[in-house]
Amino acid sequence: GISSLFSSLKVVRLLRLGRVARKLDHYLEYGAAVLVLLVCVFGLVAHWLACIWYSIGDYEVIDEQNNTTKTDSWLYQLATSTGHPYRYNASGTGQWEGGPGKDSLYITSLYFTMTSLTTIGFGNIAPTTDGEKIFSVAMMMVG
Numbered sequence: 001g002i003s004s005l006f007s008s009l010k011v012v013r014l015l016r017l018g019r020v021a022r023k024l025d026h027y028l029e030y031g032a033a034v035l036v037l038l039v040c041v042f043g044l045v046a047h048w049l050a051c052i053w054y055s056i057g058d059y060e061v062i063d064e065q066n067n068t069t070k071t072d073s074w075l076y077q078l079a080t081s082t083g084h085p086y087r088y089n090a091s092g093t094g095q096w097e098g099g100p101g102k103d104s105l106y107i108t109s110l111y112f113t114m115t116s117l118t119t120i121g122f123g124n125i126a127p128t129t130d131g132e133k134i135f136s137v138a139m140m141m142v143g
Contacts, residue, residue, distance in 0.1 A: 046117060049139055050109035056131045057109075061086065062096050072128040075099065078108055117143035 057075040062068075069076050069086050079085050079099045086098045100108075112125045116139050127136040 042117070045142070046110060046113045049113040049117070049142070050106065053113055053132075053135065053139075054105055054109040056135055060129050060131055061099075069096075070129065074112075074125055074128065074132060075105070078104070078125075113139065116140060119143060 057073055061070055061073040061075040063070055067088065071077075076086065082100045082104060084098055084100050086096055089095060089097050099105075108125060115121050115125075116136060119140075127133045
């Protein structure tokens with residue numbers, strides 16, 4: 001909880017990008033440099049949004065009060081489709097285990113955010129919970 005909050009505060013270091021942007025200013029005369037810069041910015045924004053999209057899904061997939069999984073979450077649907085379902089380990093740790101691997105989660109999150117930002121949105125990964133829908137609307141506005 002609190003440790004992840006402090007680690008997320010490291011994002012403030014990104015304010016240093018202003019200095020880099022000033023140095024890149026003289027390269028903006030070249031069309032190719034502008035195109036590469038725009039692609040990099042798009043990739044960075046897509047990465048941030050993918051991390052937020054994953055965090056929302058990770059927060060909503062397990063209902064701690066009832067000790068069940070929410071079957072309408074995109075993470076639950078991904079876990080089922082990849083053959084790595086969530087399961088409760090009652091005999092061992094007493095915690096939820098399983099689910100898709102971190103690389104699959106990131107690629108799926110990045111795929112969703114890029115298709116949403118470019119307004120393609122194939123619909124194979126769809127927001128179903130209220131939190132996911134609110135974030136998707138905000139992301140569409142950014143796109």
